[in-house]
Amino acid sequence: MTRNEVVGDDGSLTVELVALTPVIFLFAMMMLVFGRVADAHQQVAEAARAGAQTAAIKPTAADASQGSTSTVIGGQLDRTHLCANAHVVTDTSRFVPGGYVKVTVVCQIRLSDLAVPGIPGTTTVRATSTAPIDPYRSVG
Secondary structure: OOOOOOOOOOOHHHHHHHHHHHHHHHHHHHHHHHHHHHHHHHHHHHHHHHHHHHHHOOOOHHHHHHHHHHHHHHHHOOOOOOEEEEEEEEEOOOOOOOOEEEEEEEEEEEOHHHOOOOOOOEEEEEEEEEEEOOOOOOOO
16 A cells, blocks of 8 residues: 555444443433433422412411421422422511511432432522512401
């Protein structure tokens, strides 16, 4: 073979496929992880909003705390299986006419079932929502 002869590229597609398959697979798995976390964040934010709205219409601070917890855990997050462990904190320190109520939801998201190397088994998602209390109503 002399220097001027062109050598064929037989087998180069196989080498490219072997080199790129793990990269494409890892990219697809990372999309699954980020998609699950984004979906969980959206659901936790929606649960916090629903809990705050429920708490804002309750007549007492104790009812507001109980109502927001039951709305978040029993209603919103119960429909999804993403949240492994939910914790609801209801701040009723400004539970007066014209005040507000704040609900914080903290949820641990399971990622271990995806089996992606280097990804932790769980991650924590947190969302807070505030709802105003009607200034023209009586609060007990």
